[in-house]
Amino acid sequence: MSKDETLGEALRRQGVTRRGFLKFCAATASMMALPPSMVPVIAAALESARRPSVIWLSFQECTGCTESLTRSHSPTVEGLIFDSISLDYHHTLQAASGSAAEAARETAMEENHGKYILVVDGSIPTDNPGYSTIAGISNRDMLEEAAKGAAAIVSVGTCAAFGGIPAAKPNPTGAVSVSDLVHDKPIINVPGCPPIPVVITGVLAHYLTFGTIPELDDLKRPKAYYGKSIHDRCYRRPFYDKGLFAETFDDEGARKGWCLYKLGCKGPTTYNACATVKWNEGTSFPIESGHPCLGCSEPGFWDGGSFYSAISTPTEDIPKAAVYAVGAGAAAGVALGAMNRAKKQKSVDAHEKVTIDDLDKEK
Amino acid sequence: MTETEFLLWVRGPALQIATIVFVLGIVARILQMVMLGRKANLAEARGSALAGGLRTMVTRSVPDKGTFQRSTFTIVSGYIFHIGLFVTIFLFAPHILLVDEVFGLSWPALPTPVVDATAVVTIITLLAVLIHRLKDPVMRFLSGFSDYLVWLVTFLPLLTGYIAFHRIGLSPTMLIALHILSVELLMVLFPFTKLMHTFSLFIARYYNGAIAGYKGVHS
Amino acid sequence: MSGPSLEKGLAAFREQIDAPVAAFFNSCMHCGMCADACLFYTETKDPTRTPIYKLEPLRKVWQQEYTFWGRSMKALGMSKPVTDEELGQWEELVYDSCTLCGRCSMVCPVGNDIAYMIRKMREGMAAAGHAPDGLIGATKRAVTIGSPMGVKLPALQAQIRHIEEDTGLEIPLDREGVDYMCLLSSMEIMNFPEYTAALAKIFHQAGVTWTISSEAFEATNSGIQIGVSEIAAELVQRIVDAAEKLKVKAVISPECGHAYMAIRWEGPNLVGKPFDFKVVHILEVLDELREQGRLKITGKEMQRLTYHDPCQIARRGGVLEQPRRLLDMIADDFVEMPEAGVMNWCCGAGGGVSSNERADDLRLKVFNRKKEQLDAVQAEGLVSACANCRIHLEEGLEEYHMDLPVLSLTETIAEHLAEDKS
Known part of the structure; x- marks a missing residue:
């Protein structure tokens, strides 16, 4: 694979048909809410694009995001696009190891300074730098150094985007997200635990096509994928509106496919494309399998209380508090009532008879 | 404090505190009120005080014709926003689920689009009620800080609930947190303000009806 | 200390506030509907004459003395106590602008019996020396002379003589053991002697035995109107004594609204014990006679x-x-x-x-x-x-x-x- 090979050449060399390629372009355009007239533009841009240099840094992560992107059942255009970038550093995937691997990273950063795309998965510990190091370099130092020469940063997965599970209470490593540390580069968050593969390739395709990053929401997520909530796009939504809910995982409602809100579904507060793009090559998504959405692409999803209780339900024991309050209220009420009675009785006792001689005010 | 932490605080300790203030305050306030007592009536009764009291607790919800004509706006708007509050609070599916989750009580919900429309009508009516209070010479004259405060803390949960349902402006997490917080504000202020009328009006109506019923009058 | 004072007035407020008053004040949402129920507002459009507003000093005392919040505020020195001047300002609202008609009490959507509270508030107003001069005069005459209009027994006797001459029927005075002892209002004695004549005719035809007491013929009770329970009780007691002395079965309240309220509903509560005799309004008596076919x-x-x-x-x-x-x-x-x-x-x-x-x-x-x-x-x-x-x-x-x-x-x-x- 030569660095001068265009993306189109690389794809054809790997046996992707023109038809398959255009299909991908059309799907990408549609998902990014671009008009159909943009499909040839995307195709042309992608075909002639020089494979950009990509440096992938993995910090406090579980490799789930990488797995999500690479472990497809059959080769896909997404996978091939991913294969076709010049992935100059990815310590899970690359063949090189040890100092050779680090040398590759440094070379790539030098040669493509200001042009390479930095992909990050995993959160960054800020407490003790020793919690996570690569080749003796702390995650934070490596990120800050790599960010300097990056054209843009893609934070893949909820850990890189929002801190994720490492940042969950009590956050022992002081884990933070990329955007907590890097403030002077365009950052695209692609949260999810893991994120949907096509979202990553879609973002890359957008960058290759237009040379810019896609439109983002206030959490730096591409609006094209994160613009609507799971709830809004959910095929079970009509049951919610009708008030038909599954109460348990094996009741009649569950079998009839009713809304899972009562089982803790976070669909209403989760913004992602699962309900439309789906997983495993469009097979299904969690709700379709009968499990409530966990809200994995939202900040702090791990700390939002039980996965199996709704987002608005209390986390403390309210009935117990209410019972104690009734008791305390009764005691307080009786005490206050007794004080009132005493005060009133005092006025009654002190009452001086009012006679007709007591009516005129001295004038 | 992140949004999630804020939501957790709001639906955790804050809700617990609000519940305690709300329940304790209401129970204490009602007892304090009733314990002032009243003298037994020594006059020979013509009718039943109990029956009269119970009757007026219900019948006072329906005004007589002349009163309706004289206070049409107050009565109609009062009906709309009270029913609207009832519908949005008690017949909205997520609210019922909350009660179910906390107390194990459940009842059928109205379809969400119906509740949504009711919320809009109620919001508009409450705004009209506020304008009326500011413009009507009698209401403007009678009203003080507490009247406007009570209006505000009633309005806020409705408004934040509507915004949260439609997810306007802020993140859903923040919107839900603000909505719950606004309800907690209502709960905390409830026992110390005339919001207490929610409960005390039935006591007041009972006394009114009992005083009249004893004399054989339907009040 | 004799004579009226603010302290006496406020003490009377504290004494008068009971559970209904607390429930009423607690429930008022300032909707203003009572204003539209009150002729003193509808005909003047003066917002100060809104019924519930007439109770503002009483409400303040309730709030400051009998609520947790009010007591806390008072303890912190953050509440304004009710002043004598304030009561002076309210005199015109409590006495001149309210007839205790109770129409507002029928309209209030939360069920406040406002007239019940005005009646109670007058106890404090009178004790604080803020009753109108006209009512003070009437009350004094009621106690010293026996009638708010100053009608004395000889005047009644003179009227009785005229009526007996006109009708040819006897007006029995101080007759023991009869069915009814009739009360009269001063207005009836002075302005409408026809009422007494009507009684004589109707009772004669229906065969009802009745009498008028020379010791307690006055039905009205200025003590209630001015708001002094002790005086009201004294006036009621006169009637009770006379009725017991004459051993009548019932006392008839005449065509006078407040007289009926005073003797029928407030009377036993003022003297502190149930009556041994019944109290009926003349219309009740007439309706009973009608039902029995004794009114031809x-x-x-x-x-x-x-x-x-x-x-x-x-x-x-x-x-x-x-x-x-x-x-x-x-x-x-x-x-x-x-x-x-x-x-x-x-x-x-x-x-x-x-x-x-x-x-x-x-x-x-x-x-x-x-x-x-x-x-x-x-x-x-x-x-x-x-x-x-x-x-x-x-x-x-x-x-x-x-x-x-x-x-x-x-x-x-x-x-x-x-x-x-x-």
Whole structure:
């Protein structure tokens, strides 16, 4: 694979048909809410694009995001696009190891300074730098150094985007997200635990096509994928509106496919494309399998209380508090009532008879 | 404090505190009120005080014709926003689920689009009620800080609930947190303000009806 | 310490506040509907005359003394105590601008019995020296002379002689063991002797035994109107003593609204024990006689009649159906005014307003409400059962240039009695 090979050449060399390629372009355009007239533009841009240099840094992560992107059942255009970038550093995937691997990273950063795309998965510990190091370099130092020469940063997965599970209470490593540390580069968050593969390739395709990053929401997520909530796009939504809910995982409602809100579904507060793009090559998504959405692409999803209780339900024991309050209220009420009675009785006792001689005010 | 932490605080300790203030305050306030007592009536009764009291607790919800004509706006708007509050609070599916989750009580919900429309009508009516209070010479004259405060803390949960349902402006997490917080504000202020009328009006109506019923009058 | 004082007034407020008052103040949402129920507001459009506002000093005392929040504020020195000056400002609202008619109490959506509270508030107002001079004078006369209008026994005896001459019937004075002891209001003694004559005729025909006590003939009770329970109790006690002395079965309250309230509903509570005798309104007695077939009537009033419910007899007293059944016997063309019965509009002179000269102009102004109610039915005769209403109705009709006779129901019935053949 030569660095001068265009993306189109690389794809054809790997046996992707023109038809398959255009299909991908059309799907990408549609998902990014671009008009159909943009499909040839995307195709042309992608075909002639020089494979950009990509440096992938993995910090406090579980490799789930990488797995999500690479472990497809059959080769896909997404996978091939991913294969076709010049992935100059990815310590899970690359063949090189040890100092050779680090040398590759440094070379790539030098040669493509200001042009390479930095992909990050995993959160960054800020407490003790020793919690996570690569080749003796702390995650934070490596990120800050790599960010300097990056054209843009893609934070893949909820850990890189929002801190994720490492940042969950009590956050022992002081884990933070990329955007907590890097403030002077365009950052695209692609949260999810893991994120949907096509979202990553879609973002890359957008960058290759237009040379810019896609439109983002206030959490730096591409609006094209994160613009609507799971709830809004959910095929079970009509049951919610009708008030038909599954109460348990094996009741009649569950079998009839009713809304899972009562089982803790976070669909209403989760913004992602699962309900439309789906997983495993469009097979299904969690709700379709009968499990409530966990809200994995939202900040702090791990700390939002039980996965199996709704987002608005209390986390403390309210009935117990209410019972104690009734008791305390009764005691307080009786005490206050007794004080009132005493005060009133005092006025009654002190009452001086009012006679007709007591009516005129001295004038 | 992140949004999630804020939501957790709001639906955790804050809700617990609000519940305690709300329940304790209401129970204490009602007892304090009733314990002032009243003298037994020594006059020979013509009718039943109990029956009269119970009757007026219900019948006072329906005004007589002349009163309706004289206070049409107050009565109609009062009906709309009270029913609207009832519908949005008690017949909205997520609210019922909350009660179910906390107390194990459940009842059928109205379809969400119906509740949504009711919320809009109620919001508009409450705004009209506020304008009326500011413009009507009698209401403007009678009203003080507490009247406007009570209006505000009633309005806020409705408004934040509507915004949260439609997810306007802020993140859903923040919107839900603000909505719950606004309800907690209502709960905390409830026992110390005339919001207490929610409960005390039935006591007041009972006394009114009992005083009249004893004399054989339907009040 | 004798004489009125702010301290006495506030102590009386504290004494008067009970569970209903607390529930009422707790429930008021300032909706203003009571204003539209009150003729003192509808005819003046003065927001200070909104019924609930007339209670503001009492409400303040409740809040500052009997609520947790108020007590806390008071302890922190953050509340303004009720001042003597404030009570002075409220005198005109509590006495001149309220007849205790209780119409607001029927309208309040949360069920506040505002008239009940005004009655209580007057206890404090009077103790603080903020009762109107006119009412103070009437109360003094009631206690010292026996009648707010200063009517003494010789005047009554003179009237009795005239009536006996006119009717040829005996007016029994101080007769023991009879069925009924009749009370009279001073207005009836001085202005409407026809009422006593009517009693004589009706009772004669129906074979009812009755008497008037020379020691307690006055029915009205200024103590209640001014708001001094001790004085009210003293006046009630006179009646109780006389009724017990004469061993009557029942005491008849005359055609006077507040007299009925005083003796029927407040009386036992003022003296602190149930009565050994019954108390009935004259309309109740007449209706009972009618039911028993002891009222023989001939002929009917042919002009279009309507009936003004005196507040304390109807809305506050519970005598609503009796006058209608009686009128059905004697009226050919009876028509109800809009909002008659429990929702009737007050004439504007009850509750001590008529004894308070300062309120004279106001009560004639607010009579406009009654005028409009009357205009709606175009009656040719206005029947009522309260001498105080009657005087004010006549005055009001004259003021508004309305040519409408005001009739007493009892007197009108007496005029239609069938000739006694026995």
